Amino acid sequence: MSFGSRARAAMDAYGPACIGIDPHGALLEAWGVGDTLEGLDRFAAACVEAFAGQVGFVKPQSAFFERFGARGVAILERTLQDLRHTGTLTILDVKRGDIGSTAEAYADAYLDEDSPMAADAVTVSPYLGFGSLRPFLDVAEKNDAGVFVLALTSNPEGPEVQHAASSSGRTVAGDVLAALRAANEGATPMGSYGAVVGATIGETDEDLDVNGPLLAPGFGSQGGTVDDLRRIFGDVAHLVLPSTSRQVLSAGPDVDALRAAAVAVNESLQL
Template sequence: MSFGSRARAAMAAYGPACVGIDPHSELLAEWDLPDSVDGLDRFASICVEAFAGQVAFVKPQSAFFERFGAQGVVILERTIQDFRHTGSLVILDVKRGDIGTTAAAYADAYLDEDAPMAADAITVSPYLGFGSLQPFFDVAHKNDAGVFVLALTSNKEGAEVQHAMNGDTSVAGGMLAQLASLNAGETPMGSFGAVVGATIGSSVEDLAINGPLLAPGFGAQGGTADDIRRIFGTVIDNVIPSTSRGVLGEGPDVSSLRGSVARVNSELVGS
């Protein structure tokens, strides 16, 4: 099954919420875990126990694992493998973007099904030009994986690039239009998505890309169900709202974590 098909099935089975797996030092301290490889290992194991086969999507943030060096990357690999094929889809948040053979190597590292760190989908940055992402799309298509392209991010610094005009079209609008072209005719939706922040307030861009829309910033960062409804309107069924602290703040108790994400899904479905 394509990533778009698997994403639609997972959303129908579990609800749309994505849990960000973000083991930053403050969260480890809240869980009474040391800010060390051992603390990271315990954190990741609890997240797998709590969320594998219980939520539609998990989104490990690679940087929070990489900061521990090679041992942290080993834990990230194991965490991805523990989540894969449980019913929960792994969106690895790496925001890679490069050109030529380097982009192809990144794509092979994260999207080739035989790679140690193979995920269901990854995040990428298009700001070396949308065409520079072609190796990611090619490897994703070959492996039934997904790609999420940064389009309208919620950080205030993003506007100077994303809202810049290229003729009559904004940079972000151009990215979205090219994603729509890649996804044209795909059912139930395409596998190439956009990252559109839940805290951007509003958007004049056409978000009907026939693909998944990853919406970070939901929950503790300020995005609400009303924001999701207002920003995404008629394409809300394609939205994957992502929350980290809003759910992980209930840890490390596994039942509390599961209860927290259940409440998030209930709030989103009710929206």
């Protein structure tokens, strides 16, 4: 099954919430496990136990594992391997973007089924030109994986690039969305190439219907609400994966409490 088909099935089975796995230092300390490699290991194991087969999507943030070096990356690899094939889809948040053979190497690292760090989908940056992402799209198609492309992010610096006018007459974000729409053309029940559109971006006139999933970070503790999602996404709300981390992870380290918090987020998402 394509990633788009698997994503639709996961949304229907579990709900659309995407739970961020973000082991930043303050959270590890709050859990009482310590901002150490051992603490990271305990955190990751608890998240796997709580979420595997219980939610549709999880989004590990690679940077919080990478800061521990090779041993942290090994924990990330094991986390991805333990989560996959449980009904829960992994979206590895790495926001990579490069050209040529380097982009292909990144794509192979994260999307090739035989890679030790293989995820179901990955986040990428299009700001070397959307065409630079072709290796990611090609490797994703070959491995029934997905790609989420930054389009309208909610960080305050984003609009200076994303809202800028391009030579097409659209905004830069509009060009990204149009390219995704073309890449997903004809796919059912939806395409495998999605956009990242923040849940706190405010108003937008962009056409968000890319016939693919829309990853919406910023839901929950970062300020995004169900009303914001309805307002921003309107008729394409059924394609949205609202992403939250702190709202759920603050319930840890108790596994049952983590799972209950994730379930509660899904129950709140009547879009």
